[in-house]
Amino acid sequence: MKSTLKVRNMKNLRDVSIVRNAISQNEGVVACQISMEKGEVEIIYDRYFLNVDKVIETLEELGFTVI
Secondary structure (H helix, E strand, C coil): CEEEEEEECCCCHHHHHHHHHHHHCCCCEEEEEEECCCCEEEEEECCCCCCHHHHHHHHHHCCCEEC
16 A cells, blocks of 8 residues: 655654654555655555554654644
8 A cells, every 4th residue: 555644844854764763663664755845755555564544643643743
């Protein structure tokens, strides 16, 4: 499954790194591409292990806003 999320509050490369690490900790994530300029996170994942709501919850727990 592929999902694109709009993530606010990514202001620098440190934030991008935090987001990438948080997403990759979830079982089932196959790939993750982040565009700080667009404020987008594109995730490819296995629906058997993970759903997009879990990814959103993970990012919001870190203080990022997902729309």
